[in-house]
Amino acid sequence: MRLRPIPLLLALCVVAVSAASLVGVRNAARAANGAVASKAGSGPRYGLSTVGLSYPFAAAIAKGFSDAAASAGARAVVLDAKGDVQKQANDIDDLIAQKVAGVAVMPIDSVVAQGWVRRANAQHVPIAAVAALVGDPRTRAIDDVYPGLVALASQDEVAAGRAAGTLAATWLPRDRVARIAIIEGAAGFPEVEQRARGFRLALDAAGLRYRIVASQPGNWTSEGGEAACQNILAARPDIDLFYNEADDMVIGCARAVRAAGSSARLLGVGGSKLAIASIKAGAVDGTVCFKPEALGALAFEALHAKAEGASRFRTYPIPAVTRATVGECVGQW
Structure with a gap:
């Protein structure tokens, strides 16, 4: 989205x-x-x-x-x-x-x-x-x-999700079931399903034990990502990783994670200028690099x-x- x-x-x-x-x-x-x-x-x-x-x-x-x-x-x-x-x-x-x-x-x-x-x-x-x-x-x-x-x-959206999932698998715990939340784009956009599918395929291929404990739309915006992550953290403060399907949303999600004092890892998709700057500053953990x-x-x-x-x-x-x-x-x- x-x-x-x-x-x-x-x-x-x-x-x-x-x-x-x-x-x-x-x-x-x-x-x-x-x-x-x-x-x-x-x-x-x-x-x-x-x-x-x-x-x-x-x-x-x-x-x-x-x-x-x-x-x-x-x-x-x-x-x-x-x-x-x-x-x-x-x-x-x-x-x-x-x-x-x-x-x-x-x-x-x-x-x-x-x-x-x-x-x-x-x-x-x-x-x-x-x-x-x-x-x-x-x-x-x-x-x-x-x-x-x-x-x-x-870009191959399934491959983008797979790249994100492969990276996430290197961060997530192996001694227990990892708790993951997905911040989706908006309904109707094909990349919502494709990025989620590739992400799961990569986690499965890595042999990771995990559960998607929450999934909410962030409507592709920073404000939407922040609101979705706030809602999820209120119910599940034990999230290990937020997979945001777009970089605009991961920026907002990062604000929610900091405000909640959560240690959840933050992963986006898109390679935006702001996300790259946030990765360099340590506020976001990673993204998938697109070239629009x-x-x-x-x-x-x-x-x-x-x-x-x-x-x-x-x-x-x-x-x-x-x-x-x-x-x-x-x-x-």
Whole structure:
């Protein structure tokens, strides 16, 4: 994993304005509705539908996408779904209707996104997914790219969970059953299930005796992570480890752990700048290093080349890092 739906707005009546004024009004309206167009490049236009630009991770993907478009002499149109599935559906329909050269989408709901792929295909508009798969995440492997997509540019979320679980297994007690709490993202996002599944697979492979004694959503935010960890610690002060499915949540969870005087280990996912700084300071124990700008660039490059001669699944290495190895992770968000 977030945001609240924001209605479509602005019915504008503009009479007797200059062409320059009209462009300014249109740009203001698009910005108010969550649209950001890159200024660089005069070539073909490529669209990116994000889950929400208020999320630093999504904003970093948009930056990578826009930078790659500019480098190719193209223009990027970034639409902000603001966490609203219906708005994202409308945004994608708008991009398809505009006959952009290609559409990349960070799907809020991977199952609903199947219909968006079919609509793009029907209009012969290339479409790629970025950061999350299209299709049922419980039954579809990450590298089994949904039919009709030019490509999926994503970290392997199950592998990310596995990297987190492998690291956690080195910290947890072996002489008793370890007590673990999971702070999830938000309902509907495929990475919630995938990161948890990989985490458990790694713990099982390590032969660790453990129990997931609590699991609560943190809704991808620092405040949500703090509240969830506070609630869990009030009922279970004996937690050995909090596995937070995103770095924003682990930062909030760290505040709750310190306030409660808990000795629980803290593990995140994402490689955010703040999490890396917190690991260096000893406030967080580890994270899994993501590179969202690279994802945005990979999605654009796949659309631009229509993935000719390349795998439709595009990814990069995602190591888990601790204070001893955090220098290997350069935060991009």
